[in-house]
Amino acid sequence: MSLNRKLITYGFTDLEKSRRFLEAPELAGIDEDQLFEGLAASANPDMALQSLVRLLAVDRDAVIAAMADVDRRRPLFGLLGASEALGEFLMRHPEHLEVVRAAAVPLPDADPAELRAQLLRSVGADPAEENPVAGVLGVEAHRRLRVVYRRLVTDLAVRDLGHGVPVDYVGVVARELADLAAAALEASLAVARADLAEIYGADTVARVKLAVIAMGKCGARELNYISDVDVVYVVEGDDLEESTLARIGTGLASGMARGVYSPGPEPALWEVDANLRPEGRDGQLVRTLASHVSYYERWARTWEFQALLKARAMAGDPGLGRRYEEAIAPFVWASSQREGFVEAVRAMRRRVTENIPLDEQARQLKLGRGGLRDVEFTVQLLQLVHGRLDDSIRHRDTLSAIAALSAAGYVGRTDAQELDDAYRYLRVLEHRIQLVQLRRTHLMPEDEMALRALARSSEGSMVMVRPSAQHLQEKWQRTRRLVGRLHESIFYRPLLNNAATLRPEDVQLTDEAAQARLAALGYQDPRGAMNHIRALTGGLRRRAMLQRQLLPILLAWFADGVDPDAGLLGFRRLSESLGESHWYLGMLRDSNAAAERLSAVLSSSRFITDLLEVSPESTRWLGSDAALVPDSFEAQWQEIRSMMSRHPEPAEAIRLIRLIRRRELLRVAIADSASLLTQAEVGQALSDADRAAILGALHVAEKQVFDDQEQLTDVLVVAMGRQGGREITYGSDADVIYVHRPHPGVDAEAAQKQAERVVNRLGALLTQPCGSPVLAERPLEIDTALRPEGKQGAIVRTLESYREYYRRWSAIWEAQALLRARPIAGDDALAADFVAVIDDVRYPRELDQPELREIRRIKARVEAERLPRGADPSRHLKLGRGALSDVEWLMQLLQLQHAHDDASLRVQSTLAALDAVAAAGLLPEEEVEMLRASWNLATRIRAAIVIWTGRSSDQLPSSRRDLEAVARWCGYGPGRGADLEEDYLRMTRRSRTIFERHFYGS
Structure with missing residues (x-):
């Protein structure tokens, strides 16, 4: 038999290259029968041969010994033909070739405690200690840790590849990989403790407890060979200052992550990803347990509770980890009671699918239709819906959950078995693809040779006939179709259990x-x-x-x-x-x-679509103009009062208050889309909805506080900024300041504390989760930065404190800010008295030259410092040239100069101020009209961006598609996005010229 024919028979693909390697001097003296017997056992003989030759060059004796042992030969070639990366590991560390051996039958599960002990010993730490400290520091510790970790992964891969039926072993492999990850992080944390002890002292570092909580696949103990390890961190310190605790806790977490992922002599293992922590990448890296609980009580979104289903303490302080699990579990199993929960989970799955790049859609094992995510989302949704009352289905890993759901009757036996089989098969494919280079990927290969190798490695040694690439593709596609069908019938149950194709007589087109x-x-x-x-x-x-x-x-x-x-x-x-x-x-x-x-x-409109999705009954309004007339503030407040009388419980009351606000937000948006409201009416209607919600939340907050203690003070909420001017749009926060007046004879300090409790509770009630998808929830954010002394000042002050502050210390910018102040909730008498106090401040008898210079200086500083880095000033809708800020500052300057003598200028709205300025002759009529036009257009564009994307932005869009969408909302016809852009740039240039002429006197 010719050599080429022999190579083809044994499954080689690149014949020329393989012939060259067979002639390599390293193979001299190697028994040819043993060599080809081993190559025949490998999934990719080409890769196995190349790795073998390179390995012989490193440690010939060890390799020959492995080949001569009939029990070690097949595992050696099986590994070299399935993982180039692990072959290279053995080339770097041939002393670990001993792990390539025949596995015991039946294959035992690895002991997590023993894995932990081996990796801790690799860095010189005592496994018997609860929070062990490494004896080796820095780069050398990281190198040792990575070498031992990869030795253990190699041992696992040998057992995995040698198993006769890989789908039966995949659950064991996934659990062991998760346990290895936990052990590696434990060892790396021990190194971080030792490193930080050099800086802060061993005693101080020892007082800091850090629990590493696994999320995602690692939390479920179903990890891949190579995958980001998703974690969150919990920190605790005995009597340590908060800043010290945070600093050392952050150092431990960061040092631990560096230990497994930073560049070094031994390649990194995998990335530690902490982006699932509260507030994501913008949140604190480490938090106390109380801080975690507070976040999940108030601000967490639906998807975060789904992620917590997998949360598991994996490393660090075990006691703290257990307390975290116990504290978080109630949030997970109560999450399905959140309004719109099921549809939120469904919408999230749809968004994942929609965001797959087009060139990857046909190859995605994980995210695509019929992939791993379809199984996982289906199982998790059923668990979260039914697990609240049935703890038998509360499993973290997918395979156990499928079995439990079947046993409890939530999934039919046949469907459950098919889901289980499909999930195992997809995970085996994922593992084999990742093993080759130990790279994080979920894409099926396109190369014929790679597909053939994958087919061989994924079927196991029990298959007598070697499967082809075509067989693999057909089986994968069958699995995708099966998973897709099961996902549709279960995940969307009962609405989408019919997916029949259109009949010819229904649609007269193929x-x-x-x-x-x-x-x-x-x-x-x-x-x-x-x-x-x-x-x-x-x-x-x-x-x-x-x-x-x-x-x-x-x-x-x-x-x-x-x-x-x-x-x-x-x-x-x-x-x-x-x-x-x-x-x-x-x-x-x-x-x-x-x-x-x-x-x-x-x-x-993404904004309206999302709101309609969680409030579909609101679709009724579309057929009636009368139904789209916004409810007045008085009507909303009457409804809220009636509702609070029937639902006195604070949680239910605030939920219904926010639902009323969301309902009005949607009504206004639909009416706006139908051109039934002017821009001014939109701002007023949105402001009314916010005011009603704030007033309702104030009553709920006061009830909660006053139920615990006697009422000592009256509280007033004063709207500022655009909220005060009733000129807000769909993405606006509520700028407010708080005032209180203690009752006669009460202790002033006690009254102050009570007022602070009320206003803090008010803000929390308006922003805590309310059971809706992220975009549809639209919580009302409260911003108190305009209070005296800004963020450094007291959050609430007495009326007399305001009076004294404004008399002695207030700056001219504060008088300017008060031009928009408008009481919106609280005691009416206090509101009247507060207005009387601020009128003398915001309408001064005269504006002297130092104050005028200060206003001009602040405006110039705002333009220079607050404009986002890299932003084009000509396109920024708020702070850009001739945009909203220019018009508003000019109007406010004229009000400060003339409103004391001209009461018509005493208005909070920019548009009303423009009218008053024109009527008083303070600016030429044509200039007022240009300022009005540019302000209106910028405001309309800001609203349009929220309506189109569902997110706020102050930048005029640059993409043609986004400009087209914004132009449509602004009243331009189809294909006129460029006209909108040209109009905006032209108007704001003229507006800027007017502004500079009158504001700076130039």
Whole structure:
């Protein structure tokens, strides 16, 4: 038999290269039968041969000894043919070749305690200690740790690759990898303790307890060979100052992460990712347990509770870790009670799928349709929904959870078995792909040789016939389809259990022709659009028949919007939310106005779509102009009072108050989209909704505080900034200051503390989680930075304190800020007295030259320092040239100069101030009109950005698509984004010229 034929028979691909390696001097004297017997056992003979030759060059005797041992030969070639990275590890450290040996049968699970002990001993730490300290420091400790870790991973890989049925062993592999990660972090933490002891002293560092909490796959003990290890940190210190505790805790956490990931003589292991901590990457790296609990009580979002399902103490102080688990568990299992929880989880899964790059969609094992995430989201949703009352399904890892859900009857036995089989198979593929280079990847290879090697390594030694690349592809695609089907039928139960394709008589186009038509209409993803159409129109139910009638019209209307794909997706989500509601599709069928309005908002507004998704009953408003008239403040307050009388419990009361605010926010946005409100009316309606919510929250806060102690003081909330001017938009915070007046005869200090309790509780009530998806929740953020002395000042002051402060210490900028002050909640008499106090401040008899210079200096400083780095001043909507800030400062300067003598200037609104300035002749009429136009356009653009993206931004968009969407909202026709941009730049240039002429006198 020729050599080429022999190589082909044994599975080689690159014949020329393999022939050269077979002629390498390192193979001289090697038994050819042993060599080819071993190569035949490898998944990738080409890679195995190359690694073998290189390994022989490093330690020939050790390799020959392994090859001569019939029990070690197959594991050696199996490893070299499956993992180039572990082969290179053995080349760097041939002394560890001994781990390549035949595994015992049955294969035992590794003892987590023994893994921990081995890695701790590698850095000279005592495993018997609860919080061990390394005896080796710095880079050398990290090197030793990484070498022992990789030796243990190699040992595991040998057992894994040698198992006859890898899908049966994948759960053991995942658990051991998670235990290895925990052990590595424990050892690295011991090194960090030792390193910090050199700086802070051993006794001080020993007083700091750090618990490392595993999240994600590591928390579930189902880790991959190479994966980010998601963690959060909990810190505790006996009698240590908060700053010292935070500094040492952060040092321990950072040092631990560096130990496994920083560059060094031995390559890094994997990245430690702490972005799942409270507030994400913007939050503190380490927090106390009380701080964690407080965050999850008040501010955590729905997805964070889903992430906590996997939380597990993995390293560090075990007692603190256990207390964290016990404190967090109630949040996890109560999360399904949050309003909109199920749809929030579904929406999150859809967003993950939508964000996959197009070139990866067909290769994704993890995120794509029919991938690992579909199984995990399905299982987690069922656990979170039913686990509140059934603790038998409270498992962290996916495989145990599937079995428990089946045993409890939440998933049918057949479905559960298919989910289990599919998940195991996908995890084996993921493991084998990552083993090759020990790189974090979830993409199926495209190269034929790599696919063939993957097919061989993933099937196991029990398979008699070597599988081909085609066999692998077919099996993977079958698995994807199966998982996709199960995900659809279970995850969207019961709404989406029909996914039948359209019948020819329903749509008189083939799929191919329909996709071509959708592409011609402007859909970017015709195939995805067809999937939505099938889901909407499949089956014989009345809803499907109505949607078959409506969709041809709606598809064209969606195409008239900026993003038709989003319009169709939003319609599908909304239809799923409303289910079989008889009125919904009937309204769209019978009312052109409702259908057109719905089509317009779904294809042009992420903000409204998200709000409609969690409040789908609000779709009723689309068919009636009367229903879109915003409720007045008085009507909202009456509703809130009635609701509070029926629901005195604070948590329920504030939930309903915020739902009322969200409802009005949505009503205003839809009315705005239908051009039923002017810009001024939008600001006033939004301000009314905020005012009603703040007033309601104040009553709830006072009830909570006064139930515990006698009322000692009256509290007043005063709106500032745009909130005071009733000119807010959809993404605005509430700028406020707080005033209180103690009751006669009470202790002043006690009254002050009580007032602080009230206002702090007020802010928390308005921002704590309320059970809605991130974009739809829209909590009302309270900003008190405009109070006397800014963030350094008391959060609430007495009326007399304000009077004294403004008399003795206030600066001119504070008088300027008070021009917009407007009491919105609290005691009416106190409000009147406070206005009397500030009127003398904000409407001074005269503005002297030093004060005028100070105002000009502050404005120049704001422009120089507060404009974001790299921002184009000509495009910044708030602080840019001729934008909102310029108009507002000019109006406020004129008010400071003239409002004492002219009462018509005593207004909080910028637009009202412009009217008053024009009427008083303080500026030429044409200049006032230009200032008004630029201010209105900038305000409208800010609102449009929130409406389009669901996020606030002060930058005029630069992308054509975003400009087009914003231009549509601002009243420009299709294709006129460039016109909007040109108009804005032209208006603000003129506005800036007017501003500089009158503000700086130039």
